[in-house]
Amino acid sequence: MRLGAARSERLFLLAVSGVMALLLGVSAVVFLADSPTWSADEVALLRSLSLDALEPLPPDPSNRVADNPDAIALGERLFFDARFSANRAVSCASCHMPERYFTDGRPFGVGVGVIPLNTMTLIGAAYSPWFTWDGKADSQWAQALLPLENAVEHGGNRTLYAHLIAEHYAAEYEALFGPLPDLSHLPRNAGPVDDPVAAAAWEAMTPAEQDAINRIFANMGKALAAFQRTLLPQPARFDRYVASLNDDGRSSQPGILSEEEIAGLRLFIGKGQCINCHNGPRFTNDAFHNTGVPAAPGYPVHRGRIDGVARVQSDLFNCLGPYSDAAPEECTALRFIVTEGDTLPGGMKTPTLRNVVETAPYMHTGQFATLADVIEHYNAGGGLALIGHNELHQPLNLTAIEAKQLEAFLHTLTEEPIPPEEP
Numbered sequence: 447m448r449l450g451a452a453r454s455e456r457l458f459l460l461a462v463s464g465v466m467a468l469l470l471g472v473s474a475v476v477f478l479a480d481s482p483t484w485s486a487d488e489v490a491l492l493r494s495l496s497l498d499a500l501e502p503l504p505p506d507p508s509n510r511v512a513d514n515p516d517a518i519a520l521g522e523r524l525f526f527d528a529r530f531s532a533n534r535a536v537s538c539a540s541c542h543m544p545e546r547y548f549t550d551g552r553p554f555g556v557g558v559g560v561i562p563l564n565t566m567t568l569i570g571a572a573y574s575p576w577f578t579w580d581g582k583a584d585s586q587w588a589q590a591l592l593p594l595e596n597a598v599e600h601g602g603n604r605t606l607y608a609h610l611i612a613e614h615y616a617a618e619y620e621a622l623f624g625p626l627p628d629l630s631h632l633p634r635n636a637g638p639v640d641d642p643v644a645a646a647a648w649e650a651m652t653p654a655e656q657d658a659i660n661r662i663f664a665n666m667g668k669a670l671a672a673f674q675r676t677l678l679p680q681p682a683r684f685d686r687y688v689a690s691l692n693d694d695g696r697s698s699q700p701g702i703l704s705e706e707e708i709a710g711l712r713l714f715i716g717k718g719q720c721i722n723c724h725n726g727p728r729f730t731n732d733a734f735h736n737t738g739v740p741a742a743p744g745y746p747v748h749r750g751r752i753d754g755v756a757r758v759q760s761d762l763f764n765c766l767g768p769y770s771d772a773a774p775e776e777c778t779a780l781r782f783i784v785t786e787g788d789t790l791p792g793g794m795k796t797p798t799l800r801n802v803v804e805t806a807p808y809m810h811t812g813q814f815a816t817l818a819d820v821i822e823h824y825n826a827g828g829g830l831a832l833i834g835h836n837e838l839h840q841p842l843n844l845t846a847i848e849a850k851q852l853e854a855f856l857h858t859l860t861e862e863p864i865p866p867e868e869p
Contacts, residue, residue: 521673553812580754710855791834
């Protein structure tokens with residue numbers, strides 16, 4: 447990245463000063479004394495963004511096996527098993543690729559068909575009270591069930607999955623959830639799905655049979671969620687920098703971040719106003735906002751949170767539903783869900799910024815290919831809201847140099863490789 451003229455001049459002067467210091471027999475380290483400093487309030491804010499401030503993962507009362515090692519192991523196997531799809535070629539990992547930080551690098555996901563939504567990362571997602579771009583699921587296990595039945599994602603149905611569990615995972619399933627029911631008399635393909643044949647077969651089943659299948663289906667989701675809860679954010683260069691800050695606001699290890707990256711961090715918590723939504727150790731407030739993002743060409747405008755609220759309230763597998771393990775009083779998020787307000791129409795979930803450089807493209811339908819595109823969108827004050835209203839009030843008025851500095855800072859949020867263990 448090209449350095450600004452001012453920074454080039456500064457580096458040149460530092461180099462000359464260092465040479466002179468050596469000639470004079472003085473340690474050049476003294477010239478680092480003018481390294482960037484932060485106020486006490488700024489240090490406290492930066493520490494609130496560090497992974498050191500991340501609380502332990504809260505329990506999920508709706509999923510009694512959420513942290514069970516056997517459920518984690520079963521969920522991991524299910525996550526990578528492509529048999530759980532209509533064409534036996536699509537697994538959860540088809541879109542949530544570990545090597546891409548559990549995204550897929552495409553504007554739209556691709557399952558048995560094209561999914562007109564961008565794939566969100568699963569890293570750290572278990573901390574959120576809401577799942578999917580519009581928050582139509584209130585638990586990670588309820589969310590895991592959605593793509594399994596979606597016609598263009600996995601494209602399967604509930605009895606298909608129950609039969610597959612019985613055929614390939616019976617021992618592991620029964621050790622966690624108890625005996626499987628007799629499925630021999632039930633159709634191979636049946637469920638409340640778009641396929642008319644499977645839907646008719648589902649309607650022909652008795653309520654008791656449907657309940658038995660629903661329970662197997664819910665337990666699949668709970669095992670998948672148990673595995674996904676293990677996908678936690680790992681330290682990045684930013685976290686090392688914050689850990690190096692002394693109470694006087696200076697870094698004890700100058701050089702962790704470049705001047706350009708530090709300037710971008712100042713913009714992030716200041717003029718850029720990014721901190722308003724991207725706060726906390728995961729750099730997200732887990733809320734829903736409308737910033738006038740343009741629609742994907744050729745696709746309908748997403749209604750956002752207003753649809754998500756209706757969907758989660760009616761979901762058979764929500765926290766208050768018959769397949770939840772939670773007591774009603776434990777379903778705080780769902781019981782006190784916001785159902786009215788200007789932020790609902792067009793509101794989309796604030797994504798985490800951890801590993802953001804590695805998870806392009808951006809926004810709910812991958813409308814922006816690069817971080818520079820995203821920054822320009824916000825710098826201009828967002829766009830014309832196609833539903834609801836744009837929450838941004840005015841342009842940020844970042845200069846071209848400031849925009850590049852802000853982008854440079856975002857590179858510091860990528861996980862650093864974990865060093866190999868000593869023999």
